[in-house]
Amino acid sequence: MESPTPVIVAIDGPSGTGKSSTSKAVAAQLGLSYLDTGAQYRAITWWMVSNGIDIDDPAAIGAAAGKPEIVSGTDPQGPTITVDGVDVAGPIRTQEVTSKVSAVSAVSDVRARITELQRTIAASAENGIVVEGRDIGTTVLPDADLKIFLTASPEARAARRSGELKGSDVHSTREALIKRDAADSSRKTSPLAKAGDAVEVDTTELTLAQVIECVVTLVEEKRAGK
Ligand SMILES: Nc1ncnc2c1ncn2[C@@H]1O[C@H](COP(=O)(O)OP(=O)(O)O)[C@@H](O)[C@H]1O
Numbered sequence: 001m002e003s004p005t006p007v008i009v010a011i012d013g014p015s016g017t018g019k020s021s022t023s024k025a026v027a028a029q030l031g032l033s034y035l036d037t038g039a040q041y042r043a044i045t046w047w048m049v050s051n052g053i054d055i056d057d058p059a060a061i062g063a064a065a066g067k068p069e070i071v072s073g074t075d076p077q078g079p080t081i082t083v084d085g086v087d088v089a090g091p092i093r094t095q096e097v098t099s100k101v102s103a104v105s106a107v108s109d110v111r112a113r114i115t116e117l118q119r120t121i122a123a124s125a126e127n128g129i130v131v132e133g134r135d136i137g138t139t140v141l142p143d144a145d146l147k148i149f150l151t152a153s154p155e156a157r158a159a160r161r162s163g164e165l166k167g168s169d170v171h172s173t174r175e176a177l178i179k180r181d182a183a184d185s186s187r188k189t190s191p192l193a194k195a196g197d198a199v200e201v202d203t204t205e206l207t208l209a210q211v212i213e214c215v216v217t218l219v220e221e222k223r224a225g226k
């Protein structure tokens with residue numbers, strides 16, 4: 001059978017809407033690659049913190065943005081992320097990195113570097129790719145075949161996140177999420193935003209399986225030329 005043309009799927013939305021779980025499952029089901037762009041911004045933030053760069057100094061962050069070598073493994077069954085050859089999958093999920101990532105990712109030199117990396121990865125995915133983040137449909141891959149924008153109520157998102165983070169309470173998780181969304185949505189360079197041609201899916205009342213099915217159907221419809 002002839003292999004289908006590579007399909008590029010962009011999935012954006014705020015934290016806890018289900019981007020990572022949905023994207024991984026859709027990619028695995030359809031035999032596509034998978035890229036978690038949030039992990040790349042977390043990785044560069046981890047490097048800045050580890051190298052003593054002042055997070056409150058955008059000029060210092062911008063000047064260092066080209067230094068770390070970030071490599072993403074795009075198998076949806078086992079995505080990987082390394083910085084200068086070091087596996088940082090664990091360290092990029094700490095509270096410290098989470099609280100600093102919005103400041104680092106607002107710096108335009110950081111975005112330029114990471115965006116270029118993302119476009120190279122997407123272009124080299126033979127069967128196509130699901131790329132998830134905040135600015136994929138608007139900026140990184142504006143010609144994506146399918147764009148999805150996931151949303152959910154802050155309460156649902158906070159409940160999901162605190163289910164993952166042991167010992168965290170829903171209230172403080174909700175406050176931290178709202179603060180990060182506000183920072184990500186208000187920055188000058190490629191803020192978190194829904195592309196005009198994205199399909200919005202509110203996941204508040206849906207199970208993960210329902211969201212996955214919805215996105216798989218949308219990809220299949222695109223492939224069938226509907
Ligand atoms: N529709 C859903 N219903 C319930 N839980 C969900 C749903 N989608 C995702 N989750 C759970 O919520 C948490 C956050 O999901 P994740 O995919 O990491 O979101 P994001 O990448 O948007 O931050 C995970 O534990 C995931 O299993």
Ligand SMILES: Nc1ccn([C@@H]2O[C@H](COP(=O)(O)OP(=O)(O)O)[C@@H](O)[C@H]2O)c(=O)n1
Pocket residue numbers: 014015016037038039041042101102103105106132133134135136180184
């Ligand atoms: N395309 C992207 C993806 C993430 N990010 C930044 O990276 C942070 C972490 O993204 P993430 O997807 O890992 O966050 P969670 O939704 O998993 O909490 C976001 O809060 C943004 O500041 C971005 O600026 N652009």
